[in-house]
Amino acid sequence: MTMTSPDAATGGHEAVALLERARALVDPELRSAVASLPDPIRRVARYHLGWEDEHGRPVHQGGGKVIRPALVLAATRALGADPLGAVRPAVAVELTHNFTLLHDDVIDEDPTRRHRPTAWAVFGVPDAIVTGDAMMSLAARLLAADPHPASAAAVTRLSDCVIELCAGQQNDCAFEDRAPDDVTLDEVLTMATAKTGALLGSSCALGALYANADGEAVAALDAFGREAGLAFQLIDDLIGIWGDPERTGKPAGADLASHKKSLPVVAALASGTEAAEELAELYRHPMDAAAVRRAASAVERAGGRDWAQNEAADRMARAVQELSRAVPDLSAAEELLALAEFVTRRTH
Amino acid sequence: MTMTSPDAATGGHEAVALLERARALVDPELRSAVASLPDPIRRVARYHLGWEDEHGRPVHQGGGKVIRPALVLAATRALGADPLGAVRPAVAVELTHNFTLLHDDVIDEDPTRRHRPTAWAVFGVPDAIVTGDAMMSLAARLLAADPHPASAAAVTRLSDCVIELCAGQQNDCAFEDRAPDDVTLDEVLTMATAKTGALLGSSCALGALYANADGEAVAALDAFGREAGLAFQLIDDLIGIWGDPERTGKPAGADLASHKKSLPVVAALASGTEAAEELAELYRHPMDAAAVRRAASAVERAGGRDWAQNEAADRMARAVQELSRAVPDLSAAEELLALAEFVTRRTH
Numbered sequence: 001m002t003m004t005s006p007d008a009a010t011g012g013h014e015a016v017a018l019l020e021r022a023r024a025l026v027d028p029e030l031r032s033a034v035a036s037l038p039d040p041i042r043r044v045a046r047y048h049l050g051w052e053d054e055h056g057r058p059v060h061q062g063g064g065k066v067i068r069p070a071l072v073l074a075a076t077r078a079l080g081a082d083p084l085g086a087v088r089p090a091v092a093v094e095l096t097h098n099f100t101l102l103h104d105d106v107i108d109e110d111p112t113r114r115h116r117p118t119a120w121a122v123f124g125v126p127d128a129i130v131t132g133d134a135m136m137s138l139a140a141r142l143l144a145a146d147p148h149p150a151s152a153a154a155v156t157r158l159s160d161c162v163i164e165l166c167a168g169q170q171n172d173c174a175f176e177d178r179a180p181d182d183v184t185l186d187e188v189l190t191m192a193t194a195k196t197g198a199l200l201g202s203s204c205a206l207g208a209l210y211a212n213a214d215g216e217a218v219a220a221l222d223a224f225g226r227e228a229g230l231a232f233q234l235i236d237d238l239i240g241i242w243g244d245p246e247r248t249g250k251p252a253g254a255d256l257a258s259h260k261k262s263l264p265v266v267a268a269l270a271s272g273t274e275a276a277e278e279l280a281e282l283y284r285h286p287m288d289a290a291a292v293r294r295a296a297s298a299v300e301r302a303g304g305r306d307w308a309q310n311e312a313a314d315r316m317a318r319a320v321q322e323l324s325r326a327v328p329d330l331s332a333a334e335e336l337l338a339l340a341e342f343v344t345r346r347t348h
Numbered sequence: 349m350t351m352t353s354p355d356a357a358t359g360g361h362e363a364v365a366l367l368e369r370a371r372a373l374v375d376p377e378l379r380s381a382v383a384s385l386p387d388p389i390r391r392v393a394r395y396h397l398g399w400e401d402e403h404g405r406p407v408h409q410g411g412g413k414v415i416r417p418a419l420v421l422a423a424t425r426a427l428g429a430d431p432l433g434a435v436r437p438a439v440a441v442e443l444t445h446n447f448t449l450l451h452d453d454v455i456d457e458d459p460t461r462r463h464r465p466t467a468w469a470v471f472g473v474p475d476a477i478v479t480g481d482a483m484m485s486l487a488a489r490l491l492a493a494d495p496h497p498a499s500a501a502a503v504t505r506l507s508d509c510v511i512e513l514c515a516g517q518q519n520d521c522a523f524e525d526r527a528p529d530d531v532t533l534d535e536v537l538t539m540a541t542a543k544t545g546a547l548l549g550s551s552c553a554l555g556a557l558y559a560n561a562d563g564e565a566v567a568a569l570d571a572f573g574r575e576a577g578l579a580f581q582l583i584d585d586l587i588g589i590w591g592d593p594e595r596t597g598k599p600a601g602a603d604l605a606s607h608k609k610s611l612p613v614v615a616a617l618a619s620g621t622e623a624a625e626e627l628a629e630l631y632r633h634p635m636d637a638a639a640v641r642r643a644a645s646a647v648e649r650a651g652g653r654d655w656a657q658n659e660a661a662d663r664m665a666r667a668v669q670e671l672s673r674a675v676p677d678l679s680a681a682e683e684l685l686a687l688a689e690f691v692t693r694r695t696h
Contacts, residue, residue, distance in 0.1 A: 144503035155492035
């Protein structure tokens with residue numbers, strides 16, 4: 001996947017530097033917000049965020065990649081304001097993201113995340129649920145207590161986003177219970193937009209709100225983040241089938257082995273080809289390693305791999321188009337473009 | 349338990365009328381808020397609220413008793429403002445209450461609530477978790493999008509309340525895993541205040557905020573609700589041991605059979621009496637009906653029943669004292685007093 005920006009080749013280094021800067025800005029505020037949580041919940045949050053091991057001892061491996069906070073800060077800068085004024089919404093989206101991870105891991109019964117046991121696996125389901133709830137309320141609290149004029153609009157938008165995230169997660173679970181060829185590509189695209197695009201879009205929109213942008217610019221930034229988020233999900237789904245297990249931490253074909261109805265798979269199933277029938281049949285039974293390889297080949301022969309790659313490129317093009325509505329001179333938005341390209345080119 | 353108000357005998361009728369009026373005001377707004385949720389989540393919410401059966405057909409049995417919304421409206425009136433202006437926070441606290449019920453039922457693996465299967469038992473754990481999340485965000489959204497000047501303070505307070513509720517629920521679960529005589533009465537009182545008092549206090553505080561009351565009055569109303577909430581929990585715990593199963597929907601002694609470390613039980617265990625030792629021993633093993641009767645008798649002989657009744661009366665007295673700080677002429681607060689008395693005298 002390539003991007004329309006002429007300096008795409010340098011985007012990777014710039015994005016890494018942006019993420020480092022975002023972490024340096026966000027980390028102290030995030031730690032201080034988490035420190036305000038009551039004790040047993042705080043400990044689960046600190047474990048989940050990768051700051052402590054299960055005994056409460058500090059660890060230095062770090063947590064996630066703070067992509068969403070970096071998007072908030074970059075969006076504020078793209079709209080001509082100082083990112084230092086948008087640290088709070090950056091912290092709020094990181095809390096929101098981690099709340100969804102805590103609950104998703106419970107819901108999906110996932111035993112590992114970022115190469116460590118998940119919070120529910122260590123502390124139990126009750127602690128993981130209430131810690132997620134508390135982190136979500138902490139995000140709303142940070143924004144509501146902010147004297148910034150966009151405070152109320154930010155809470156409203158973030159709350160709408162959480163409701164959409166919940167709907168996406170619900171759909172995802174519901175799809176897993178349906179027959180492989182019963183789920184349509186439109187349904188999966190809507191689900192992926194809700195589950196992944198909504199929070200990336202809201203991150204950009206919050207950054208715009210904190211730059212005191214008008215409604216149209218906020219909507220354009222939201223659309224930029226959503227389209228980039230869908231591109232990200234498409235690439236993530238490709239990695240889930242053909243990715244490098246050394247880098248992803250999960251075996252190649254993991255999504256196929258778990259019968260996941262990811263975007264390339266559903267596109268393949270909807271292709272009306274012989275390979276689609278072969279794939280549907282494979283998805284009706286447990287798969288060993290050989291069956292997983294046959295399934296990956298069937299997705300490719302049915303056109304699922306090409307479709308996902310093209311769709312990701314299209315979505316990125318649309319993202320840039322949306323962005324240019326709010327920032328006609330895209331050189332002012334180079335940080336946003338670098339981040340978007342980074343997440344859609346990532347191999348880990 | 350009696351109350352300090354001279355017209356306590358008539359409080360029951362007045363409270364029922366207040367609850368009916370609160371329901372009439374809150375129901376349309378609550379239904380319209382829930383209607384804004386995306387579809388599968390909306391259906392789970394409507395089931396949980398008692399509006400629909402598991403097939404989505406309307407039912408007319410009604411949901412909970414809207415005590416918290418009634419407290420919001422009564423607090424607004426007690427501080428001299430029109431309750432009609434406080435319908436939104438009333439809806440928000442009812443959404444918050446129901447979000448906690450949805451998650452608590454998952455966490456406690458409770459199969460029934462209000463004489464029906466719980467939402468997770470009907471729709472599965474994933475749907476119950478995400479519906480709770482969505483209802484909480486809907487509550488924050490309603491308040492944040494409100495042009496009322498207290499909007500931001502209301503979101504902040506409700507978010508703090510949710511964090512406290514989460515801590516209370518976490519403590520409750522953690523206590524269940526500890527030895528019967530290892531949990532102190534102070535710990536259980538703190539837990540009960542967090543789990544029950546916090547939201548009743550916040551309901552009153554939100555009503556005060558929406559009456560544009562000053563910080564001291566808001567704090568006094570919060571303290572009133574917290575103390576009344578603890579009185580309510582003490583009475584609820586007594587009902588859990590000696591209540592009428594016809595009215596409570598659960599067998600007498602249910603809390604003992606499930607080894608619940610309720611307030612009268614922990615007070616009894618902490619009494620240093622022979623009956624306390626007998627109770628601790630009974631709590632170490634599964635109990636049949638005869639053992640449950642012996643345990644109830646031991647709680648009583650150890651002084652747990654009397655303590656809980658006296659403590660509830662004390663808490664109600666303190667509640668009234670707190671209230672009088674904000675409303676010196678208590679006749680202006682007769683609705684709040686009637687509601688507080690109702691919840692602490694209830695036998696169902």
